[in-house]
Amino acid sequence: MKRKTFLRAGLATLSIAAMAAMSACSGGDSGGGEAGGSGSETIALGFSQVGAESGWRAANTKDIQDTLTEENGFKLSFSDAQQKQENQIQALRSYIAQGVDVLAFSPVVETGWDAVLQEAKSANIPVILTDRAVDTTDDSLFASFIGSDFVAEGQRAGDWVVENLGKDLKVVELQGTTGSAPAIDRKEGFGKAIEGTDIDIIDSQTGDFTRAGGKQVMEGFLNSHDDIDLVFAHNDDMGLGAIEAIEAAGKKPGKDIKIVTIDAVKDGMQALVDGKINYIVECNPLLGEDLAEIAKKVVAGEAVEKRIVVEDAAFTQEEAAKVLADRTY
Amino acid sequence: MTRIYKHRLFWPVVALLALLLACTIKRPDILGISVLDGHLFGAPIDILRNSSPLLLVSLGMTLVIATRGIDLSVGAIVAISGAVALTFIASSSNPGSVGTAIGAIVVALGLCVILGAFNGLLVANFGIQPIVATLILMTAGRGVAMLITNGQITTVNSAPFSKLASGFVLGLPVAALIAYGVFAVVALVVRRTALGMLLEAVGINPEASRLAGVKSKTLVFTVYVLCGLLSGLAGLIFAANTMAADANNAGLFIELDAILAVVIGGTSLAGGKFNLAGTMIGVLIITTLTLAVTVLGISPLVTSLFKAIVVIAVTLMMSTRLRAMFGSLRDRRRYQEVGA
Numbered sequence: 121m122k123r124k125t126f127l128r129a130g131l132a133t134l135s136i137a138a139m140a141a142m143s144a145c146s147g148g149d150s151g152g153g154e155a156g157g158s159g160s161e162t163i164a165l166g167f168s169q170v171g172a173e174s175g176w177r178a179a180n181t182k183d184i185q186d187t188l189t190e191e192n193g194f195k196l197s198f199s200d201a202q203q204k205q206e207n208q209i210q211a212l213r214s215y216i217a218q219g220v221d222v223l224a225f226s227p228v229v230e231t232g233w234d235a236v237l238q239e240a241k242s243a244n245i246p247v248i249l250t251d252r253a254v255d256t257t258d259d260s261l262f263a264s265f266i267g268s269d270f271v272a273e274g275q276r277a278g279d280w281v282v283e284n285l286g287k288d289l290k291v292v293e294l295q296g297t298t299g300s301a302p303a304i305d306r307k308e309g310f311g312k313a314i315e316g317t318d319i320d321i322i323d324s325q326t327g328d329f330t331r332a333g334g335k336q337v338m339e340g341f342l343n344s345h346d347d348i349d350l351v352f353a354h355n356d357d358m359g360l361g362a363i364e365a366i367e368a369a370g371k372k373p374g375k376d377i378k379i380v381t382i383d384a385v386k387d388g389m390q391a392l393v394d395g396k397i398n399y400i401v402e403c404n405p406l407l408g409e410d411l412a413e414i415a416k417k418v419v420a421g422e423a424v425e426k427r428i429v430v431e432d433a434a435f436t437q438e439e440a441a442k443v444l445a446d447r448t449y
Numbered sequence: 450m451t452r453i454y455k456h457r458l459f460w461p462v463v464a465l466l467a468l469l470l471a472c473t474i475k476r477p478d479i480l481g482i483s484v485l486d487g488h489l490f491g492a493p494i495d496i497l498r499n500s501s502p503l504l505l506v507s508l509g510m511t512l513v514i515a516t517r518g519i520d521l522s523v524g525a526i527v528a529i530s531g532a533v534a535l536t537f538i539a540s541s542s543n544p545g546s547v548g549t550a551i552g553a554i555v556v557a558l559g560l561c562v563i564l565g566a567f568n569g570l571l572v573a574n575f576g577i578q579p580i581v582a583t584l585i586l587m588t589a590g591r592g593v594a595m596l597i598t599n600g601q602i603t604t605v606n607s608a609p610f611s612k613l614a615s616g617f618v619l620g621l622p623v624a625a626l627i628a629y630g631v632f633a634v635v636a637l638v639v640r641r642t643a644l645g646m647l648l649e650a651v652g653i654n655p656e657a658s659r660l661a662g663v664k665s666k667t668l669v670f671t672v673y674v675l676c677g678l679l680s681g682l683a684g685l686i687f688a689a690n691t692m693a694a695d696a697n698n699a700g701l702f703i704e705l706d707a708i709l710a711v712v713i714g715g716t717s718l719a720g721g722k723f724n725l726a727g728t729m730i731g732v733l734i735i736t737t738l739t740l741a742v743t744v745l746g747i748s749p750l751v752t753s754l755f756k757a758i759v760v761i762a763v764t765l766m767m768s769t770r771l772r773a774m775f776g777s778l779r780d781r782r783r784y785q786e787v788g789a
Binding site: 325364 | 475485491495591595600601602687690693695698699746752
């Protein structure tokens with residue numbers, strides 16, 4: 121970690137000095153990865169992360185960096201795409217050129233990956249998707265997809281609301297980034313769960329998965345509706361923003377207006393324990409171990425499952441209080 | 450009547466009122482202000498408070514643009530300022546104390562002055578084109594903010610610091626008092642002294658103003674430093690709003706919003722004459738637009754389109770050439786009527 125920071129610092133200074141219009145982070149550590157010979161023991165793995173847009177993503181990054189270490193037989197090249205597809209494609213191309221053994225990435229958006237994945241395939245480099253899927257007609261372009269089932273997460277949140285909070289509810293929804301898989305799927309899952317009940321989504325707007333976004337949208341909701349019973353936020357950060365807006369409006373989050381979110385990052389769990397959030401469905405960011413296992417298998421030429429669903433938990437306020445101290449993220 | 454119609458802020462004000470009207474039609478009580486826990490509460494107060502960071506950034510941007518420059522690095526400075534302040538608080542032994550909060554503010558603003566001076570040095574002393582000079586910090590700055598926060602979203606609990614964004618004094622939000630207060634002070638200083646005129650002179654013709662004895666280098670350097678400082682202040686309010694330093698998203702694209710506010714306000718990007726009141730109207734339009742999207746229930750899928758249409762409408766209405774065209778059409782019709 122120390123060395124990484126140093127490297128980043130070096131790159132940042134360099135880019136200022138050289139007036140390179142390239143961002144310090146998208147430069148990432150890609151320069152550090154020499155072509156790892158496929159004959160050697162260590163597996164050279166190139167990983168392209170979406171960005172660092174939320175607490176969840178930070179935990180996900182840390183887990184991958186902590187798991188794919190040299191002691192565990194990996195040579196990890198990591199780059200941050202800052203939520204831009206072109207950065208990711210560029211990173212993947214440079215990994216292909218370096219001749220890594222395995223490529224892994226969390227696609228920013230679902231479409232537009234066929235060309236670069238085809239290049240990887242031609243170079244005989246297997247690709248593993250983490251967290252988010254791609255939308256492609258050719259399944260042979262990637263070896264495996266490791267991640268949570270977003271529809272199930274939304275449905276689980278909806279089911280809890282239907283069972284525990286009664287029938288006649290007015291819900292506002294804080295959506296994730298428009299067009300992203302988790303936003304589309306969580307909305308769909310929640311909608312499915314409340315179908316046929318008296319629970320109505322009276323308003324729905326995107327908060328871009330950020331706290332500031334969640335707070336601002338919630339302020340708008342509070343100004344235009346007097347009768348909100350429940351907030352369903354597609355991630356914890358937006359829920360935390362909503363808490364601030366609700367408190368500023370003189371109401372008690374978790375009591376006057378109930379809040380249900382998805383992710384279960386540390387700050388979210390703390391708010392759950394404090395009684396400001398009512399229920400959180402976990403979206404497990406600890407994908408490192410699964411990724412390591414699958415990567416070893418594909419390099420060894422073993423068959424792997426096309427879809428690996430990560431186990432997610434869900435927490436009520438009481439359950440959260442019990443596990444909070446032991447949570448690693 | 451025609452004089453009001455011809456005023457250059459006529460259309461921006463109409464646009465602002467139209468947005469508020471649209472919200473009122475949808476929600477008749479939206480503009481109501483109530484008293485809650487001893488302070489004012491309601492959508493207009495939210496607009497004032499949420500417009501604070503953008504107002505500060507746009508104020509700096511207006512002055513920079515007046516000198517024929519532009520500052521693209523404001524968003525990155527917003528991110529750096531928040532990152533520094535919250536990291537400072539997080540690493541202190543007593544995060545909740547007033548002293549720590551003041552220390553964080555001083556350190557963050559100090560760094561932002563240095564960053565502004567860096568821009569000013571490149572533009573004023575080395576003669577690098579402003580768009581290129583500030584592009585450096587715009588791209589590298591976010592990397593610096595990421596370094597400071599170590600790629601994480603730093604969150605802290607500090608009651609005094611959070612007052613910057615969510616506190617109230619005399620029933621009004623602290624953030625708005627700071628932003629509009631600073632705005633008033635800068636406007637007074639610029640307009641009640643010769644400073645504003647000198648800035649315009651530099652913007653209209655740098656060489657001529659230098660020959661006339663205006664210290665253009667010092668002036669240009671100073672506006673970039675001021676712009677950095679104001680962006681830093683905006684960054685503090687932004688960070689205090691959610692008490693989280695988000696290096697990736699804090700102030701993202703705020704440079705574009707600020708430039709837009711300046712243009713809506715009738716200041717030309719070619720430099721020279723600037724209009725601070727216009728910038729304020731522009732900022733209020735942009736902030737109200739965000740509220741309108743929520744109140745009118747516009748689908749997230751078409752939000753950007755809706756905003757674009759409003760902006761295009763305002764800028765078209767303000768275009769002198771277009772207005773001249775309409776004017777001549779009307780005149781011609783009048784002639785025809787007379788002729789018939």
